[in-house]
Amino acid sequence: xxxxxxxxxxxxxxxxxxxxxxxxxxxxxxxxxxxxxxxxxxxxxxxxxxxxxxxxxxxxxxxxxxxxxxxxxxxxxxxxxxxxxxxxxxxxxxxxxxxxxxxxxxxxxxxxxxxxxxxxxxxxxxxxxxxxxxxxxxxxxxxxxxxxxxxxxxxxxxxxxxxxxxxxxxxxxxxxxxxxxxxxxxxxxxxxxxxxxxxxxxxxxxxxxxxxxxxxxxxxxxxxxxxxxxxxxxxxxxxxxxxxxxxxxxxxxxxxxxxxxxxxxxxxxxxx
DNA sequence: ATGGTTGGCGCCCAA
Numbered sequence: 001x002x003x004x005x006x007x008x009x010x011x012x013x014x015x016x017x018x019x020x021x022x023x024x025x026x027x028x029x030x031x032x033x034x035x036x037x038x039x040x041x042x043x044x045x046x047x048x049x050x051x052x053x054x055x056x057x058x059x060x061x062x063x064x065x066x067x068x069x070x071x072x073x074x075x076x077x078x079x080x081x082x083x084x085x086x087x088x089x090x091x092x093x094x095x096x097x098x099x100x101x102x103x104x105x106x107x108x109x110x111x112x113x114x115x116x117x118x119x120x121x122x123x124x125x126x127x128x129x130x131x132x133x134x135x136x137x138x139x140x141x142x143x144x145x146x147x148x149x150x151x152x153x154x155x156x157x158x159x160x161x162x163x164x165x166x167x168x169x170x171x172x173x174x175x176x177x178x179x180x181x182x183x184x185x186x187x188x189x190x191x192x193x194x195x196x197x198x199x200x201x202x203x204x205x206x207x208x209x210x211x212x213x214x215x216x217x218x219x220x221x222x223x224x225x226x227x228x229x230x231x232x233x234x235x236x237x238x239x240x241x242x243x244x245x246x247x248x249x250x251x252x253x254x255x256x257x258x259x260x261x262x263x264x265x266x267x268x269x270x271x272x
Numbered sequence: 273a274t275g276g277t278t279g280g281c282g283c284c285c286a287a
Contacts, residue, residue, distance in 0.1 A: 009287085010279055034287090036280070061280050123287060163287095176274075219287085220277035229274070263278075263287080 001071060001111040001271045003029035003104070004252075005118065005159035005236060007217075007264035011035040011064070014262055015043045021255060021266065022050060028071045029104050030266075031118030033161045035064030042066075057100040065100045065118040065160070072106030072113065081148075082141040086122070086134045098122065098138070111271045112155060114242055119160030124183040132183065135163065139192035147199050150239070158201060158237040161217075161264060164193040169211035170232035184231060202243035204236050204269050209251060216251055217264045225256050234267050245271050 004027045008014040011032060022030060035042065035058050047054045051070045057078040058064030067073060079095050087093035098120040105113040121139060124132035146158065165184045168174040177185045197203070215230025224230060238246065248270040255265040 013279060034279095062286075125286085173274090180274085219274085222274050223276060224274080227274090260278095 001029075001105065001109040002027045002268060003031070003116065003157070003159075003271070004266045004268040005031040005033070005161075005234060006255075006266040007033040007120065007161040007234060007262060009034050009036070009262040009264065011043060011066070012037055012041065014260070015046050017255075017260065017262075019046050019050060021252075022052070022068075025252070025266070025268065027268065028109065029067065029069040029116065031116060031159045032066040032068065033064075033118060033120040033264075035066050036061055037064055055100060055102055057097045059097055063097045063120055065097055065120050067100060067102050067104070067116060067118050069102070069104045071109040071111075072104055074103040074106050074113075075115075076100065076102040080117075080142060080145045082145050084134060084137045084141055086131075089130070096122075099142070111245070114155035114157060114239075117156070117158045117160065119158060119162070121161060121163045123163050124186075124189065127181055127183060127186060132188075136188055136192050139164075139195070143192075143195045143199065146196070146201075150199065152241070154239050155242050156239045157242055157269075158196065159235070159267070161234050162193060163233055164189045165231045165233055166190050166193045166197075167211070169213075170215075172213070172215075172229040172231075184233060196237055200240055201237040202240060204238050204243050204246045205249040205251060205267055208249050214251065215253075216267055218256060220263050234264055236267055236269050238269070242271075247272060
């Protein structure tokens with residue numbers, strides 16, 4: 001069973017590429033971030049035609065997360081307990097469409113079912129922006145929620161765009177980031193991310209594809225992809241029992257090429 | 273100058 005995560009930067013703009021990628025990769029499950037649409041303009045048909053069930057959480061042109069699965073999709077949860085709301089200057093604060101989870105693996109596979117999250121962690125925007133506080137709070141609350149019922153029997157994978165580069169080698173030039181006060185690499189952000197690893201969740205890709213210069217995202221600007229000035233910010237973190245079943249994992253760098261790519265590429269794990 | 277953008281959907285914001 002093969003599952004993947006991908007920030008597609010608008011599903012409507014990327015539907016053809018997503019369908020082509022699912023077909024070529026033969027992925028059983030895909031968690032999607034930045035669908036950038038509401039249910040009424042979600043491209044349901046393309047997934048159904050390809051044999052995938054889909055659960056979506058999106059209510060505006062921003063954010064939006066989904067899970068597509070052909071190995072079962074049960075007990076869908078939109079958001080998570082304790083997820084903080086956000087509104088500019090506290091006005092009209094809402095729980096944004098940044099988290100959805102479901103149990104996958106309930107059919108058409110030998111793998112034992114597990115809960116799979118599709119996460120779009122807020123971008124901090126700048127170190128002083130109120131969105132940075134929101135980002136840190138989001139990660140803290142997510143960590144509390146996940147660890148509240150995490151034990152040796154819990155089968156869970158947290159996947160998505162974490163908007164954090166947890167280690168120095170996860171950006172192309174750490175000195176540049178520090179000198180310019182860039183987000184994604186600050187100590188508070190890294191602490192917020194590392195809580196998950198310290199609680200026993202395992203990055204299943206990094207050991208197989210260590211850095212440096214192993215990235216999942218390249219800005220559209222400044223010829224970032226040809227120059228390989230990228231960041232590793234998309235991760236699959238798995239509970240230890242699930243991580244032990246992973247037989248392969250990789251970053252599909254090829255997907256950044258060609259006409260009309262997302263600025264992120266898929267990250268994939270093979271189970272069994 | 274990190275020269276070089278993309279998407280939504282509005283005539284700017286988010287990333």
